[in-house]
Amino acid sequence: MPNTADRKPASMQASEATNYDLNCLTIAELEKLARERMDKQTRDYYNEGADDGSTLKENQSAYGKYRIRPRVLRDVSVIDTSVNIFGQRNSSPFGIAPTAMQRLAHDDGELATARACRKAGIVMGLSSFATSTLEDVKEESGENANVLQLYLFEEKNHSIKLIERAKKAGYKAVLLTVDTPYLGRRNLEIRNQFKLPSHLKIANFAGNPDDEEEIEQEKGEIDAEHPMGHSPPQKIRKRRNSNAGWHDGEKRVAPTGPITFHTHAPNPTLSWEESIPWLKEVAAPMEVWVKGVATGEDALLAIHHNVDGIVVSNHGGRQLNGALATLDALPEVVEAVGGRVPVHVDGGVRHGTDIFKALALGADFVWVGRPALWGLAYKGEEGVALCLRLLSDEFRLCMSLAGVTRVKDIGKEYLVKLNRDGFVSRL
Ligand SMILES: Cc1cc2nc3c(=O)[nH]c(=O)nc-3n(C[C@H](O)[C@H](O)[C@H](O)COP(=O)(O)O)c2cc1C
Numbered sequence: 001m002p003n004t005a006d007r008k009p010a011s012m013q014a015s016e017a018t019n020y021d022l023n024c025l026t027i028a029e030l031e032k033l034a035r036e037r038m039d040k041q042t043r044d045y046y047n048e049g050a051d052d053g054s055t056l057k058e059n060q061s062a063y064g065k066y067r068i069r070p071r072v073l074r075d076v077s078v079i080d081t082s083v084n085i086f087g088q089r090n091s092s093p094f095g096i097a098p099t100a101m102q103r104l105a106h107d108d109g110e111l112a113t114a115r116a117c118r119k120a121g122i123v124m125g126l127s128s129f130a131t132s133t134l135e136d137v138k139e140e141s142g143e144n145a146n147v148l149q150l151y152l153f154e155e156k157n158h159s160i161k162l163i164e165r166a167k168k169a170g171y172k173a174v175l176l177t178v179d180t181p182y183l184g185r186r187n188l189e190i191r192n193q194f195k196l197p198s199h200l201k202i203a204n205f206a207g208n209p210d211d212e213e214e215i216e217q218e219k220g221e222i223d224a225e226h227p228m229g230h231s232p233p234q235k236i237r238k239r240r241n242s243n244a245g246w247h248d249g250e251k252r253v254a255p256t257g258p259i260t261f262h263t264h265a266p267n268p269t270l271s272w273e274e275s276i277p278w279l280k281e282v283a284a285p286m287e288v289w290v291k292g293v294a295t296g297e298d299a300l301l302a303i304h305h306n307v308d309g310i311v312v313s314n315h316g317g318r319q320l321n322g323a324l325a326t327l328d329a330l331p332e333v334v335e336a337v338g339g340r341v342p343v344h345v346d347g348g349v350r351h352g353t354d355i356f357k358a359l360a361l362g363a364d365f366v367w368v369g370r371p372a373l374w375g376l377a378y379k380g381e382e383g384v385a386l387c388l389r390l391l392s393d394e395f396r397l398c399m400s401l402a403g404v405t406r407v408k409d410i411g412k413e414y415l416v417k418l419n420r421d422g423f424v425s426r427l
């Protein structure tokens with residue numbers, strides 16, 4: 001973590017601002033710049049939500065329903081934006097969410113993200129379906145904290161191997177993604193017949209003798225109608241290596257053969273009782289978090305099963321379209337949890353003020369997905385660093401202008417909700 005990040009005098013900000021990339025002063029500009037640099041398949045894969053994308057949009061627009069109540073004359077000359085998380089002092093209360101296949105955006109992929117995160121003192125989440133191995137990512141991260149996102153496979157041995165490797169490499173936690181019993185229906189992916197280009201690999205499963213065939217993953221086995229294996233189909237379909245995620249009418253057939261993102265990410269067999277106690281045991285001493293909780297009821301079940309933390313998430317609107325925006329789901333989860341475990345949130349965060357609002361609504365921490373991918377597509381490591389810097393600087397300025405000097409003091413007294421009739425109400 002950079003030593004200036006902890007307690008940075010506000011007076012440094014003006015001079016720092018002169019070093020900005022003048023082509024890109026906001027995440028919205030970063031998105032636009034990235035758009036021009038990605039091929040269509042990658043752009044669609046990264047940016048799309050499920051179905052008509054309404055949850056994707058609402059994740060973002062939900063932030064517009066709140067306004068900040070700033071306090072003044074409070075000596076904001078020294079602002080501390082840092083928080084403790086996963087055993088490190090994180091320079092700002094946000095991390096980079098796990099997103100699959102980052103080498104689609106830039107040759108350095110996850111390694112560039114890891115370097116940028118390390119230099120900024122920001123925790124990085126790594127997808128199981130990364131295009132770099134978890135060991136290589138850890139090496140680039142050095143002492144900076146990493147967490148590994150898990151899709152728990154039906155063949156538990158594959159998961160055990162991955163978890164053991166993460167433990168050995170020094171990952172702090174596993175985030176079990178719980179919103180993906182099937183893949184959401186992403187129409188552009190289907191239309192584009194999305195596949196990983198042959199020079200890229202789902203690196204964590206390549207080279208393993210059991211998984212060797214994985215490299216063959218996309219060759220000649222894409223179902224022409226539904227290449228991502230989305231949603232339970234209406235009729236029997238056959239694939240050469242696997243039929244995970246598909247129903248064959250009455251009876252589901254578990255995936256066999258090489259691990260591919262089409263076949264193994266979705267796992268409709270998971271249940272609280274079977275997955276969490278097992279995972280707690282296998283993953284210890286790493287923490288076990290669940291990512292993808294969106295209700296108070298499930299938050300209570302998560303606590304009942306002794307998870308170490310909860311990420312309120314709808315997978316960036318890529319799974320159940322029509323689901324509640326994550327910011328709208330957050331308060332009921334926070335209330336159900338009652339401070340017993342940390343509650344994080346992701347989805348739609350595009351500005352430092354969004355981070356502030358999520359924290360004011362009770363989140364302990366925020367994760368950011370697509371903006372880092374846009375940074376990567378724009379300029380590799382430098383682009384991710386830019387993304388981190390924009391969000392960090394915006395958040396710091398927001399704290400200063402709202403009259404808060406410590407993250408733990410951000411509470412609901414700093415927000416009002418904007419009602420449809422234009423009136424505001426205190427929370
Ligand atoms: C291209 C892409 C790939 C993703 N891959 C994964 C993944 O492998 N595992 C996972 O749990 N979530 C994955 N996510 C979801 C993110 O972790 C996160 O929940 C989401 O991106 C947050 O929303 P945002 O992009 O609006 O910030 C992915 C999201 C995107 C956009």
Ligand SMILES: CC(C)CC(=O)C(=O)O
Nearest residue numbers: 100129183261265315318
């Ligand atoms: C490997 C994929 C299933 C990654 C993912 O979670 C996504 O594309 O949203």
